[in-house]
Amino acid sequence: MSRSKITRAPGALFEPVRVGDIDLANRIVMSPMTRSRAGDGLAPTAMNAEYYAQRASAGLIITEATQISAQAQGYIDTPGLYTDAQIAGWKAVTDAVHARGGKIVAQIWHTGRISHTSFHNGNPPVAPSPIRANAKVFVAGEGFTDTSVPRALEPSEIAQIVDDFRQTCRNAIDAGFDGVELHGAHGYLLDAFLRDGSNQRTDMYGGSIENRARLMLEVTEACAAEIGGGRLGIRLSPVSPANDSHDSNPQPLFEHVVERINPLGLAFIDIVEGATGGPRDIAPFDYDALRDRFDGAWMVNNGYDRDMAIDVITSCGADLVAFGRPFIANPDLVRRLKENLPLAEADPVTTYGKGAAGYVDYPALDAAE
Numbered sequence: 438m439s440r441s442k443i444t445r446a447p448g449a450l451f452e453p454v455r456v457g458d459i460d461l462a463n464r465i466v467m468s469p470m471t472r473s474r475a476g477d478g479l480a481p482t483a484m485n486a487e488y489y490a491q492r493a494s495a496g497l498i499i500t501e502a503t504q505i506s507a508q509a510q511g512y513i514d515t516p517g518l519y520t521d522a523q524i525a526g527w528k529a530v531t532d533a534v535h536a537r538g539g540k541i542v543a544q545i546w547h548t549g550r551i552s553h554t555s556f557h558n559g560n561p562p563v564a565p566s567p568i569r570a571n572a573k574v575f576v577a578g579e580g581f582t583d584t585s586v587p588r589a590l591e592p593s594e595i596a597q598i599v600d601d602f603r604q605t606c607r608n609a610i611d612a613g614f615d616g617v618e619l620h621g622a623h624g625y626l627l628d629a630f631l632r633d634g635s636n637q638r639t640d641m642y643g644g645s646i647e648n649r650a651r652l653m654l655e656v657t658e659a660c661a662a663e664i665g666g667g668r669l670g671i672r673l674s675p676v677s678p679a680n681d682s683h684d685s686n687p688q689p690l691f692e693h694v695v696e697r698i699n700p701l702g703l704a705f706i707d708i709v710e711g712a713t714g715g716p717r718d719i720a721p722f723d724y725d726a727l728r729d730r731f732d733g734a735w736m737v738n739n740g741y742d743r744d745m746a747i748d749v750i751t752s753c754g755a756d757l758v759a760f761g762r763p764f765i766a767n768p769d770l771v772r773r774l775k776e777n778l779p780l781a782e783a784d785p786v787t788t789y790g791k792g793a794a795g796y797v798d799y800p801a802l803d804a805a806e
């Protein structure tokens with residue numbers, strides 16, 4: 438039977454599930470969300486720990502995207518996981534989440550061409566090919582600014598990036614994370630290599646689908662070997678135009694990627710359906726064809742509400758549902774969904790940037806409400 442035809446009892450969204458090597462209290466995931474509030478040296482702070490701990494009733498928290506190296510940065514004040522201070526900062530975060538009974542994985546990224554010279558001492562960011570993305574990044578002093586024209590990575594530099602991903606997975610485990618999600622979506626480096634809109638290389642990392650998928654698969658293999666597939670997931674966004682991401686034929690590309698990832702025994706694949714944060718039906722895509730190629734847990738995301746989430750878990754083949762924006766103003770989102778209580782609206786002004794306002798000051802409902 439097609440895996441997309443599995444059915445479950447009503448209420449399954451709120452019940453425990455084992456995903457790879459990780460036991461979750463429910464099937465509701467906090468989707469990764471950049472909030473640009475890292476502290477000195479791009480290390481997480483006590484306030485970041487409080488924010489994640491407030492949301493620990495999620496079955497799984499996926500952190501904001503986190504750099505694998507200094508070269509990987511593309512936005513102001515996004516955290517890293519490559520220095521001792523960053524690892525120590527994250528350890529306080531994972532301890533706080535675990536103390537509340539939650540589970541948390543680190544989303545790790547290399548932003549690639551979605552970056553700016555100001556993060557690289559005036560030098561260009563790196564990418565598969567020297568093609569500027571028609572996208573904006575947030576830069577100190579300038580606010581939202583056009584991305585810079587990148588330079589193409591030398592073949593000899595690519596092995597270092599694979600190793601940076603591998604080492605960051607090790608650092609994540611040292612920092613107490615339950616696992617890692619590779620950011621393979623939204624036009625960042627791994628996704629930019631996949632797509633012919635951003636990858637026009639003529640070496641073994643460009644051209645055919647097999648070649649364009651090579652970097653993502655090398656990274657996934659190295660990370661699975663380092664921490665075990667059961668603690669690893671990957672996010673893909675097959676048709677999202679986020680960050681000027683485009684490909685002439687995504688269906689066979691992503692079928693190849695999932696087919697090759699499946700033998701690595703990953704805990705989950707996190708699929709952003711449609712345009713991230715926008716229309717779910719932006720382009721035709723057969724997601725069931727991917728789902729049927731993967732034996733691990735299938736996480737879906739993008740614009741889900743309570744009814745859609747219950748439906749996709751009970752009768753449409755998903756194992757987990759990731760909620761992003763609703764978690765900003767509803768730290769107790771799981772309870773609100775379970776008891777069908779009203780959701781609070783987030784203030785868009787405080788989405789990114791310093792400060793506790795709009796970050797750790799959204800209250801949970803009182804127990805009696």
Ligand SMILES: Cc1cc2nc3c(=O)[nH]c(=O)nc-3n(C[C@H](O)[C@H](O)[C@H](O)COP(=O)(O)O)c2cc1C
Nearest residue numbers: 468469470471501502714739740741760761762788
């Ligand atoms: C403020 C904000 C920051 C985000 N940062 C990330 C990120 O760091 N990594 C990522 O993969 N997706 C990121 N996303 C996308 C969300 O994870 C999610 O895919 C998107 O919001 C759609 O889900 P939703 O409709 O439940 O909000 C971000 C979204 C928002 C609103």
